[in-house]
Amino acid sequence: MRYATLSQTGDLMPTLGLGTWQAPPDVIESTVYKALDLGYRHIDTAFNYNNEEAIGNAIKQWITDGKGTRKDLFITTKLPHVGNRASDVRKFLDLQLSRLQMDYVDLYLIHVPFGFHCNLDTLTPVVKDNGEYDLDMETNHINTWRVMEQCQKEGRIRNLGLSNFNQAQISKIMKHATLKPQVLQVELHAYFQQLELRKFCADNDIVVTAYAPLGSPGAKDHFVNKYNYNPDAFPDLLGHPEVKEIASRHGKTPAQVLLNFLVNQKVVVIPKSTSEKRLKENFDIYDFELMPEEINSLKNLDKGEGGRIFNFLFWKGVEKHPEYPFSVPGAV
Numbered sequence: 001m002r003y004a005t006l007s008q009t010g011d012l013m014p015t016l017g018l019g020t021w022q023a024p025p026d027v028i029e030s031t032v033y034k035a036l037d038l039g040y041r042h043i044d045t046a047f048n049y050n051n052e053e054a055i056g057n058a059i060k061q062w063i064t065d066g067k068g069t070r071k072d073l074f075i076t077t078k079l080p081h082v083g084n085r086a087s088d089v090r091k092f093l094d095l096q097l098s099r100l101q102m103d104y105v106d107l108y109l110i111h112v113p114f115g116f117h118c119n120l121d122t123l124t125p126v127v128k129d130n131g132e133y134d135l136d137m138e139t140n141h142i143n144t145w146r147v148m149e150q151c152q153k154e155g156r157i158r159n160l161g162l163s164n165f166n167q168a169q170i171s172k173i174m175k176h177a178t179l180k181p182q183v184l185q186v187e188l189h190a191y192f193q194q195l196e197l198r199k200f201c202a203d204n205d206i207v208v209t210a211y212a213p214l215g216s217p218g219a220k221d222h223f224v225n226k227y228n229y230n231p232d233a234f235p236d237l238l239g240h241p242e243v244k245e246i247a248s249r250h251g252k253t254p255a256q257v258l259l260n261f262l263v264n265q266k267v268v269v270i271p272k273s274t275s276e277k278r279l280k281e282n283f284d285i286y287d288f289e290l291m292p293e294e295i296n297s298l299k300n301l302d303k304g305e306g307g308r309i310f311n312f313l314f315w316k317g318v319e320k321h322p323e324y325p326f327s328v329p330g331a332v
């Protein structure tokens with residue numbers, strides 16, 4: 001395992017973690033246990049994935065079975081869009097820690113920069129009669145961050161970060177923060193390499209985590225009938241001829257090539273899999289080196305903004321939120 005060192009705390013974050021989006025509780029419990037047995041030590045979850053409790057069960061069992069301790073693990077979870085306000089941070093963190101059955105998380109991220117009003121019975125977004133999401137126009141990142149800093153001081157969060165924030169939003173938090181953002185988790189893969197944002201993060205000692213590092217092939221099923229998505233949004237990165245050719249040259253798989261390409265550029269990767277075969281495959285990425293011309297041809301796959309899959313426009317009306325972070329396709 002290799003590690004990234006986090007600013008300000010010096011904590012070590014494994015550069016390979018297990019993603020858990022789209023992994024239902026009954027499946028993820030045994031998957032996490034298997035992954036820990038295989039050597040994974042970093043798990044990425046979120047309130048919105050509805051699987052924190054199952055992940056907590058697996059970790060608890062693994063520790064009870066004498067296979068390791070809590071300190072060996074790096075657990076990330078995220079403050080949801082429906083809790084993106086100062087007055088809700090403690091409520092959600094408490095609930096998430098109790099579901100995870102832990103006293104602390106290693107990393108807590110604000111999941112998205114915008115916020116929705118929360119249905120207090122279901123803890124899901126309020127949706128209006130016209131299908132639009134009920135935006136909380138009062139979202140205030142600085143106030144939310146201050147409460148997260150307090151929770152960090154109390155020891156319930158070890159490190160703080162952001163997800164899906166743009167550069168201006170991160171800068172604003174840095175200006176007001178006592179503990180600056182240590183990690184940024186964003187969509188990042190060969191089709192969407194985020195060079196400018198990564199340079200900004202490197203200059204500011206922020207570790208970048210790539211979500212959807214394989215191009216999120218499973219997102220297609222999830223989004224295909226949703227508002228504002230069409231099948232063209234999901235190019236097949238794993239099936240790209242150049243990626244396949246590089247893989248066969250090294251006796252590796254396309255997924256291993258795509259992950260190796262990112263970790264060797266100091267990017268943390270969190271591929272999701274619930275298959276034991278692919279868990280093993282995704283873990284076995286450090287024993288080969290891409291040649292400079294191979295790295296260049298992978299760099300050339302970058303489509304810039306055109307490679308983005310996760311623009312969140314499936315939440316109807318989200319682009320009207322003052323903190324919506326991306327430029328809206330088609331807008332001038």
Ligand SMILES: NC(=O)c1ccc[n+]([C@@H]2O[C@H](COP(=O)([O-])OP(=O)(O)OC[C@H]3O[C@@H](n4cnc5c(N)ncnc54)[C@H](OP(=O)(O)O)[C@@H]3O)[C@@H](O)[C@H]2O)c1
Nearest residue numbers: 019020021163211212213214215216218255271272273274
């Ligand atoms: N912060 C955010 O807003 C955000 C957004 C999206 C994702 N994330 C996080 O990032 C993680 C990774 O992103 P992701 O799940 O969207 O996409 P991903 O990791 O790029 O791709 C996962 C998909 O690829 C398949 N897969 C995994 N390993 C494979 C392999 N070796 N060969 C072929 N197919 C393989 C998986 O299926 P099987 O399970 O069947 O193997 C799954 O369908 C998420 O799980 C989540 O933890 C965060």
